[in-house]
Amino acid sequence: MRVVPWVPFTLAAGVFGLTCAGGALAQDSPGADAAAREPAAEPSDTPGEEVPLEDDEYGATAEVEGAPPEPAERTISRERLTTTAGTRGDALLAVETLPGVGRTSGDARPVLRGAAQEDSQAYVDGIPIPQLFHFGGVTSTFSSRLLDRVTLQPSNFPARYGRVTGGVVEGRIRSPRRDGLHGVVDVSLVDSSVLAEGPLGGGTGVAFGARRSNLDAAFEAFVPEDAYRVVAAPVYWDYQGMVEHDLGEDHTLRLLAFGSRDQIELVFATPADEDPSLRGSVGGTLEYHRVQARGTGRATRTATYELGVTVGRFHVLQQIGPLYQEFAKDELFVLGEWRQSLGAQLDVNLGLDVAASYWDARYRGPQPGQFEGDPSGREPIGARRELRSSASANLEQPAAWIELAWRPSSRVTIVPALRVDHFAQLGVTTFDPRLSARARVAARTTLKSGVGLYTQPPEFWQTLPEVGNPDVGPFRALHLTTGVERELRPSLRGGVDLFARTMFDRIVATEGSRPPFYENDGWGRAYGVETYVDGEVAPGHTVLAAYTLSRSERRDRNDPLRPFDKDQPHVLSLTTSHDLGAGWSAGTRFRLVSGNPQTPVRGTVYDASLDLYRPVYGPTGSERDPTFHQLDLRLEKQFRVGSGRIAAYLEVQNAYLSENPEGYRYAYDYSRREPVSGVPILPNLGIRGEL
Amino acid sequence: MTHRTHRPHSARSARRPRARALLPLVALAGLGTALAGCDEPLADPALLEDTRVLAARVEVDGAPGRASPAAGELATVRWLVPSPRAEVRLAHAFAVCEAADAAAGVPSCAKPPFAVVRAELPAADAPSVSFRVPDDAQAGSLAVLGVICEDAPPAPGSTEACAPEARFAQRVSLVVPLGTGNGNPDLTAAAVTLGADALSPADPGAAPGEACAQSPVEIRRVRPGATLRLAVEPAPSAREPIDPADGAELEPLRVSWVASAGELASSVAWIEGSATAADVELTAPSAPADGRLVRLWIVARDSRGGVDWTTRAYCAAP
Incomplete structure (x- = not known):
């Protein structure tokens, strides 16, 4: 009998089809029960994919489960990716509906289990992407239509990921369709996009997508003409292209290219009263590109592999009057995995993860401060000491890991792992042991648990002598999670998770941003409980209800413990989608989230050197914004036209005009303040054609 | 304490944008906040609504044009504190000390103050503090750190607070660079014009808001509601070369304007590059038949510690 390797860590959760050709499967076969419960399938990313076996194998069809997910892993399925209300069909924006995810209020990366945004990383098929969303949150820079699923690991992520201490979000790309030519054209008020895919023959499929914003068409109408002159209205675009070719039955080669660009340029009519540094031209561009060659397949009957080599380019230029920052880097990523079955109870996964980047940077602007927890970061640019610097740096960060999947019984899986990272520019090597376990304690109930160490290097500029501290080192976090998940009924799941994260050696700014500017002198913790219900509650009606109760706190130097800037003790998200029949579908998303902490201003000092009022702050984070709440709606009608479909849709964000104050704006002398309202009602009308 | 009245909505404030930084070190995020439109400013920095500190100027004994004293020299800091x-x-009350090296936040002392100066009795004189730089x-x-109080003394033993009965109280700070390299810009010879006419530096003697139509001093008259360009052109010598060795690049001058009434389209302008003057749109306030005196304070800063100011006035009258 052929030993079919169990391939850990690559399958999405779910039920997989396994077709065995030939012979009969005896009822009392010791493998039968195991096959029904244990993940013993060939590697496949597609639930339901048939895996052919040789003729002399058992002849039967069995339903087997995919590899167990990591203890904190959540997945957004393909069907839910583009239909979540309030996300304009954006799969990565839909991540905010999951438990453990805080509200980001338009920032670039998600807040995962109380971790700072810069402590988490987004990937597309293992490729780090530097910019997840256009213009800080309009829509993601990678087309959702080419994604098979999005996985979120808000903590306790496996050893293949590293260099961050928060969590990871990964979009997994699907294969191009090979059952004929297909296309999508989508035009809305926000942007327009196209997607085309199909077979090229000879085991080859191709897909290409592109998107461009439509914001520039009406942008000037919203800009006060005596305040700004528009040189270049905001424009974003992105593209994705891939060719996938089967090399025989066991190997697949894929070439993938994708990229994104944002651009805007305005001219201030007069210097801003609040910050005279804001004068002249203001704007910038941000773009990145990635090209990857990746091979996957079965190396032997008991081993599979994946090897991807990616080259990239990242460039950002921002300018405000005489101030500027420009970063350009060329990047190389190598990701390799070898998965070997060592029998029915043990698998081993070996991996290599190399990230290298070659930077050129120039900067004229305020002395950078702390990423969060420093209210002075919101003061006028002119209130901080100005510096000029230019630098080049080579960052080479090789890493390797080993992961075992041990199944002492059919109900228990234990995964110990070790990741070793080397940070060449720091001369530091770190060892991060991790351990996760799952145990099926009842037919529909699984316990899961994980503990692990995580390491994150400083930003490259934090180690530059002019700006930072060459002696600053990586910082670390210990993740703990444990929980239970239960299948409440077919296609309806629920679960409860407890989590905790301790952060030590956090990089914090020195008092007053004095030299050496940064030190590993911070500590932090985040802890909480998440609960969720996810699935179909009635035919055609699905729901995802998630609630997280948590606290996230930091200590900078020897200062008192304070709340994290985005500490959100209560996060409630309720998402529904409904098939109303006759081509109609609808969706809702409701969010209720604690307001973010704010730091009060207790007084001022008039700084005659700068002609600015400097606020004297009360305790950091000792006030809080009002509770955020918002309802988003989506309505869609599909029409069949020949072999294609046309859909018209309407999305309304913030349907009942909740004001959702987000911090305060102050008078120039801080004598008065008023709340800043969030995004008002935002409708988006669009039409989509699919072939 | 500070008492201020909220200025009603105006044409100027309605068109002022709320602009925030796109920098630092975050990629184009926050664009929506930066361009959030034209929120009503909560207070107009170009309007003097109450007693207010506008500037401080360092003068070195024996070289009053110099902005940076050297070790052992006697220096005086004069404060500009106008009031309607x-x-x-x-x-x-002021404390003077060696400044701590910091890139952000309220200036502070690296060592205990070497001079503490207190003027307990409120007086009509502008606040000033003299000190000798330690050898x-x-x-x-x-760092010069202190507090300025109206109609009340500083709190006992404090350089940060006034007595509770103070009508106006403001903590202040000034960082004084040491050395001999930078001079104060000089607005003495600056040409200040309103529309096509020069504004005379002669003091009309009246307080802001008082009748001015029959002023014995010749004063520019402007119809209420009229909009004119207010311009200042310092003498060429007001801007020093940033690098005296090559002299190619002149220091930029930041010009701040404050009016006791009426509107200024912006509170700040820059003279930089090849520019020789700065200007701003001025709208005269309403006025009774016997006129309303409007004072203007114009402050120039060279961003290296050099400061000078000049005052002008006009009469808003039908």
Whole structure:
């Protein structure tokens, strides 16, 4: 009998089809029960994919489960990716509906289990992407239509990921369709996009997508003409292209290219009263590109592999009057995995993860401060000491890991792992042991648990002598999670998770941003409980209800413990989608989230050197914004036209005009303040054609 | 304490944008906040609504044009504290110390103050503090930290607070670079024009808001509601070369304007590059038949510690 390797860590959760050709499967076969419960399938990313076996194998069809997910892993399925209300069909924006995810209020990366945004990383098929969303949150820079699923690991992520201490979000790309030519054209008020895919023959499929914003068409109408002159209205675009070719039955080669660009340029009519540094031209561009060659397949009957080599380019230029920052880097990523079955109870996964980047940077602007927890970061640019610097740096960060999947019984899986990272520019090597376990304690109930160490290097500029501290080192976090998940009924799941994260050696700014500017002198913790219900509650009606109760706190130097800037003790998200029949579908998303902490201003000092009022702050984070709440709606009608479909849709964000104050704006002398309202009602009308 | 009245909505404030930084070190995020439109400013920095500190100027004994004293030299810091009220009596308390090296936040001392100056009795004189720079000063700059109080003394033993009965109280700070390299810009010879006419530096003697149509001093008259360009053109010598060795690049001058009434389209303008003057749109306030005196304070800063100011006035009258 052929030993079919169990391939850990690559399958999405779910039920997989396994077709065995030939012979009969005896009822009392010791493998039968195991096959029904244990993940013993060939590697496949597609639930339901048939895996052919040789003729002399058992002849039967069995339903087997995919590899167990990591203890904190959540997945957004393909069907839910583009239909979540309030996300304009954006799969990565839909991540905010999951438990453990805080509200980001338009920032670039998600807040995962109380971790700072810069402590988490987004990937597309293992490729780090530097910019997840256009213009800080309009829509993601990678087309959702080419994604098979999005996985979120808000903590306790496996050893293949590293260099961050928060969590990871990964979009997994699907294969191009090979059952004929297909296309999508989508035009809305926000942007327009196209997607085309199909077979090229000879085991080859191709897909290409592109998107461009439509914001520039009406942008000037919203800009006060005596305040700004528009040189270049905001424009974003992105593209994705891939060719996938089967090399025989066991190997697949894929070439993938994708990229994104944002651009805007305005001219201030007069210097801003609040910050005279804001004068002249203001704007910038941000773009990145990635090209990857990746091979996957079965190396032997008991081993599979994946090897991807990616080259990239990242460039950002921002300018405000005489101030500027420009970063350009060329990047190389190598990701390799070898998965070997060592029998029915043990698998081993070996991996290599190399990230290298070659930077050129120039900067004229305020002395950078702390990423969060420093209210002075919101003061006028002119209130901080100005510096000029230019630098080049080579960052080479090789890493390797080993992961075992041990199944002492059919109900228990234990995964110990070790990741070793080397940070060449720091001369530091770190060892991060991790351990996760799952145990099926009842037919529909699984316990899961994980503990692990995580390491994150400083930003490259934090180690530059002019700006930072060459002696600053990586910082670390210990993740703990444990929980239970239960299948409440077919296609309806629920679960409860407890989590905790301790952060030590956090990089914090020195008092007053004095030299050496940064030190590993911070500590932090985040802890909480998440609960969720996810699935179909009635035919055609699905729901995802998630609630997280948590606290996230930091200590900078020897200062008192304070709340994290985005500490959100209560996060409630309720998402529904409904098939109303006759081509109609609808969706809702409701969010209720604690307001973010704010730091009060207790007084001022008039700084005659700068002609600015400097606020004297009360305790950091000792006030809080009002509770955020918002309802988003989506309505869609599909029409069949020949072999294609046309859909018209309407999305309304913030349907009942909740004001959702987000911090305060102050008078120039801080004598008065008023709340800043969030995004008002935002409708988006669009039409989509699919072939 | 500070008392201010909220200025009603105006044409100027309605068109002022709320602009925030796109920098630092975050990629184009926050664009929506930066361009959030034209929120009503909560207070107009170009309007003097109450007693207010506008500037401080360092003068070195024996070289009053110099903005940076050297070790061992005697220096005086004079403060510009105008008020819309006719009579203002100010008290103050200052501590002078070597400044801590910091890139952000309220300036602070690296060492205990070497001079503490208190004026307990409120007086009509503008606040000032004189001190001798220690011969052994090691920091690159000094910090002058204090408080200015109206109609009340500073709180006992404090350089940060006024007595509770103070009508106006403001903590202040000034960082004084040490050395001999930078001079104060000089607005003495600056040409200040309103529309096509020069504004005379002659003091009309009246307080802001008082009748001015029959002023014995010749004063520019402007119809209420009229909009004119207010311009200042310093003498060419007001801008020093940033690098005296090559002299190619002149220091930029930041010009701040404050009016006791009416509107200014912006509170700040820059003279930089090849520009020789700065200007701003001025709208005269309403006025009774016998006129309304409007004072203007114009402050120039060279961003290296050099400061000068000049005052002008016009009469808004039908």
